Amino acid sequence: MLNILILGLGQCGNRVLDAVNHEAFGSGGTFAKYYSRQKFPASVKTIAINTAINDLKGLTDTRAKDRFHVPHLHGVGANRTLGKKVFDDNKEQIMSEIDKRGSFELIFIVTSTAGGSGSSFAPLLVKELKKAYNAQIICIAVLPFREEGSIFLQNTAFCIRELVAESPNGILLVDNQYLKKYAGDIKSAYDKINTSVAMRVLFLIEALNSEMLMVTDLGDLKTVMNGGIGIGTMGYYEAGKDGTIKSAILGSFKPSGLLFPTNVYNEGARAMLIIKGDKKYLDLDLITKTVEELSTDVGQVFKGVLIKKGRPKVLSLFTLNSVPELERIYADAADAIRFEMDKREQSKKQLDGAFAHIDDLEPIY
Template sequence: MLNILVIGNGQCGNRILDSINKHAFGGGKSGKLAKFYSKQKYKSRVETIAINTAVNDLKEMRFTKAKDRIHIPHLHGVGANRNIGKQVFDEKKEMIMRQIEERGSFDIAFVLTSASGGTGSSFTPLLVKEMKERYDYPVYCIVVLPFREEGTLYLQNAAFSLKDIRASGADGIILADNQYLKNIGGSIQEAYNGINDMIAERILFLLDALDSEMMMVTDLGDFKTVMSGGAGLATIGFFRAEKELPVKTAIQNALSPSGLLFSTDVYDEASRAMVIIKGDRKYLSIDDISTEIEKLSGAVGHVFKGIVVCNGEYPQVLSVLTLESAHELEKLYNVAVQAIHHEKAKKQRVEEGAEVDKAFAQIDGLEPEY
């Protein structure tokens, strides 16, 4: 049995974590009692921790136990200012690390965060660095990228946070992109409502599969090998059939843009892969599975495959893909650079122009007359 730690940092990380716990505590039933009971639908031992400087974000969580919601006191958040967030983490570092140490030892950890906000984007690189210095288990970050129209502060935060996470010693970064998922799902609100469950569904499938008995085996060692490939970046694809469907179609859908959390052409940009297929034996044609895996491995190199037999279930497929290049990420950084220059230019105009100060100067030496 694997020992797994899942940490949600900041509002976005908290909401994804709460979605994971929602499924673990019954898949969406009333969450009123969830924080008091610890029975979970995991094969593994899974410990969850939600960290936030904004107490209201923690209060919004419905399915995460109260003891696992860790408030880091600093007014009501850090206001999307990563410099303040870094300072708060340094001041409260031992308090945070104590919460992790009290939960025992682990085989693997996942840290969930947005790259664009304040607490999550600033805490995560420093937290990962501390964890890698103190513990010998791998730490993977699942990082959500912002809508491009969310604003200049969020865009520049995303650029610097992602760079800092990559330099922190993280064993891999799994990307999810709000912009791309919005384009698939329609409105921004629909994307916000759906992304947490999408990420949670993929993480839970992965954790379940790594602790399952398989016809063809993938395990934690294989996952580590996949995640060590490429440029330290990865994404996850998923497809669940709602009716009888050839397994090769399910695999193709899990590798297609509509199945991925981050926009990429897997046959062009992926470096290594893991594909896990689950379903009733009658749907699991070994010939069809081998054909699709060989096609993928011919393009990207090594592909680990696992097959989990579940009686009565239509095919489900999870793909984990590390990337050696990411053109969509380059586009994000181009927009982020523009955002940084825009903010800098505004600041300079205020400092140099001082139009407001000129207006105030007109009443220098005068007093109000009543």
């Protein structure tokens, strides 16, 4: 059985982690935690790490002992520089808390790239985990709404760069801006995004830990994540009543099922397809044929088939050769930083001009 650790960093990471824990209760709803136990498909440990204690208190399905507060008032205020310092100051406690959970073969780090704690902790934590564990480390990086502000954009830019620099086994992008259009209001968008990510993560864990008709394992995952620039995303599709397995596979490549806007057929480097469903729906020949067709466009496609009751569900996981959306983000971030610098310069000049009015004067009482 795989030993898996899921770390939720910062407010966003905590929420996604809480959604994973909630989904692990199954279909019990809000009160499931009062009468049921989480049923992870593998040996899964979760830790929510945050400097803001209120964010930790806001979690509902994560056990108290799985919430770790890094003490620094009530957060670092989206200041990554401060966040890094806080991490360095509390690095040993954080690693000790992780170490209590045992050893792992696969570690997920879920974080927002825009915030303070998560975005600053994530690259440093990857570095520490790589030193401490011989495990695959997958970062699930959540990109912010673009209108959230220039600080979030610049945090995203620097966070992703630092993450890539620390070379985790892979970075899976989740774009709030992209997914918002499928949700509606902000609140339900957040909930839906968190749930979507949670379902995909649990699907992947189940596939990696189960005996399958066609096998994908941790090694395949590593190979997939080594493809392209090591950055990718996930897609998902659940077949309708009359849908075929082929349509379900192709559906998982569609934009509506992806967590990050990309054209898989053009930009995909490697992919992994995990197909789950009742045996009567799973035509292996058709699956093989479809996968072969996809391979001509996407490159290497690993496939796994998991026999479970229900209509076919397909999880797709890609790495990309190029990420145009990231380029746009970085451009916007650069503009935002410059704009911020200019504005600060002007403000400073304006303030200095104001002070100049009283340069030769002294207060009279």
